[in-house]
Amino acid sequence: KTPSQHNINYWEFGDYIGIGAGAHGKITDIKGKKIFRTLKPKSPRDYLIKFQHTERESRVKIVDNIVFEFMLNSLRLKDGFNVELFETRTGQPFQVLSSKLDKAIDLDLIQIQKKWIKPTTKGFNFLNELQEIFL
Incomplete structure (x- = not known):
């Protein structure tokens, strides 16, 4: 059995970009000690509305642990x-x-x-x- 490279990246604490409705992303800034997490609306309709207006949702997490x-x-x-x-x-x-x-x-x-x-x-x-x- 070959493990899923997609999952291995998560398990190795790698960064990833979320594309499309319901997608999540994670980008780590080690020097700034922050993790940027992005999330897209789950509903394709809401996603397309936000996409057309170039609105993005993201949150910054200060890496304390x-x-x-x-x-x-x-x-x-x-x-x-x-x-x-x-x-x-x-x-x-x-x-x-x-x-x-x-x-x-x-x-x-x-x-x-x-x-x-x-x-x-x-x-x-x-x-x-x-x-x-x-x-």
Whole structure:
């Protein structure tokens, strides 16, 4: 089975542009510590009306817990994620995870192999509990 690249981008905390009625988008400004989220009206009629008047809806979220948002998504990947991806997508040094990773390892919820972090089988079975550690 080949995983959906579309979903992998979400789970790796990547940015995306929403096009069309009901679409959402996410653009991250690591240096400014902001996430821009866009959303389009769900109704095709409302979307077309706004599109004709070039109105756009967006909101800016100040990133106060970017580490949790990253982990919330990336822990869903069976193969996990690498340290470099974490640092690139969050703008945070990997060391900010140290104490929380230690706790997850002690509970046999996560494993680290070289520079890859991934949930154990138990971690997948208790994914909510694993994600909560990083909250």
